[in-house]
Amino acid sequence: MHPRAIANVLGAVVAATGAAMLIPAAFSYLVADGHQAAFALPAAALLAGGAVFALSRGRSAYISIRDVFLMVVLGWISVAAAGSLPFLLSGLMSPVEAFFNSMAGFTTTGVSTVENAPPSLLLWRSMSQWVGGIGIVVLFVAVAPLVGFGAAQLYSAEAATPIVERLTPRIRDTAKVLAYVYATLTVGLAAALLLAGMGPFDAANHALTTVATGGYSTRPGSVAAFDSVAVEMVLVAGMILSGTNFALYFQAVRGRLREALTNAEYLAYLALILSATAIMTASLYAFDYQHSPLTALRLALFQSASLTTGTGFSTADWDSWDPLSQGLLMVLMAIGGCAGSTTGGIKVVRALLLSKNALQDAFRMVHPRAVTALKLGRKVVPERLRASLLGFFFVYVATLVAGTLLMALHQVPLGPAFGSAFACLNITGTAPGPAGDPAFYAGLPATAKLVLSLLMLLGRLELFTVLVILTPAFWRG
DSSP, rough: OOHHHHHHHHHHHHHHHHHHHHHHHHHHHHOOOOOOHHHHHHHHHHHHHHHHHHHHHOOOOOOHHHHHHHHHHHHHHHHHHHTHHHHHHTTTSOHHHHHHHHHHTTTTTTOOOOOOOHHHHHHHHHHHHHHHOTTHHHHHHHHHHTTTSOOHHHHHHHHHOSOOOOOOSSHHHHHHHHHHHHHHHHHHHHHHHHHHTHHHHHHHHHHHHHTOOOOOOOSGGGGTOOOOOHHHHHHHHHHHTTOOOOOHHHHHHOOOHHHHHHHHHHHHHHHHHHHHHHHHHHHHHHOOOOOOOOHHHHHHHHHHHHHHTTOOOOOOOGSSSSSHHHHHHHHHHHHHHHSSSSSSSSSSHHHHHHHHHHHHHHHHHHHOOOOOOOOTEEEEOOHHHHHHHHHHHHHHHHHHHHHHHHHTTTOHHHHHHHHHHHHTTTTTTOOOOGOOOOOHHTSSSSHHHHHHHHHHHHHHTOOOTHOOOSSHHHHOO
């Protein structure tokens, strides 16, 4: 391993986090909420300390794959730790609680232990989700020339998607394309929310957290507090666009619009949201006589888009919905959005390929001599990828079970134990029952918050990037 190179990268990321804190520090001064020092002091310390490590010249001609995994995992942990300082210095949270909230922000999980917070801290929460949504990898790629190695391995380790496609020949250019798409969506959504009637502060924060599919809101009642059809429809569009594979936007701009619109995963993603909306609309209207058909459609569409993408915005108390609707929302949260987006869950492409694989196995039982290829659209999926999909699904279920049992070990009842593990592993930030309530998380012991923080990290980096460093083989040699 090469500790100096790892320190270079971590220093650069920590320094960038300190630089980002200057924005809420200035905002706190403008609105006079009394928390300027909670941002300015850690910003100065992180900039100075991070710069020392980032600019130290300890270049290595070779960076191993083990170095790459450590850079990614330690990078996320370092950013969450650095980002927790304003929460801690504000006096609102203990150290573990501050780290938990910071990890929830940067991983775009969106769980919180507080209902209300000063405006500058609300802005910092939203910014942390926006940065975490595009991935700390963009910062890695930006500083790669400074620390002396290529960024391709970092991109692959952080992305961890089933089928990784480069948009451009150079990985640094790929990161620029992704950042441009991300920024364009953010600015466009903020403008649309302003036109829909939101104030500037609310519009900016909700644009940041919608594009990140993170779900932090400036209001304790989430989006329901605005009670605006226009706002809800803008956010539905924003969430669906943000849950789409960003590579498809690049294809569309380069004149391959038809190819982007007929992408197999994209079509399955839209079909998933629309079919769930239709079923829930009928179910809400049939079982809850307080809803008209249009109201049922409005509620079902918003919750379907929000929970498929893992954003977690809410316009209704869906804990009180009928069991069928609640069950469908749980399925949507587990599946998630498209690979190559900011969403959580197992991703639509994996669910699509796993279902096709199951159908093929059933076909082969009837026709044992048949030779069938697993395809995604017109592409044949390699056998190695088929095996990795099955491995991922097993590890996903095993991690969810282990997380539930660890929460139960803290004397959390089984239902909330599963709900909290489910919400954090799928980075949705919500689940039926107490797991959607900040008071529930605030009341957990410190060790339970650390367990959930680990589940958030596992969900954000899609399991294997984190789990690989826990294996004995990783540390041998």
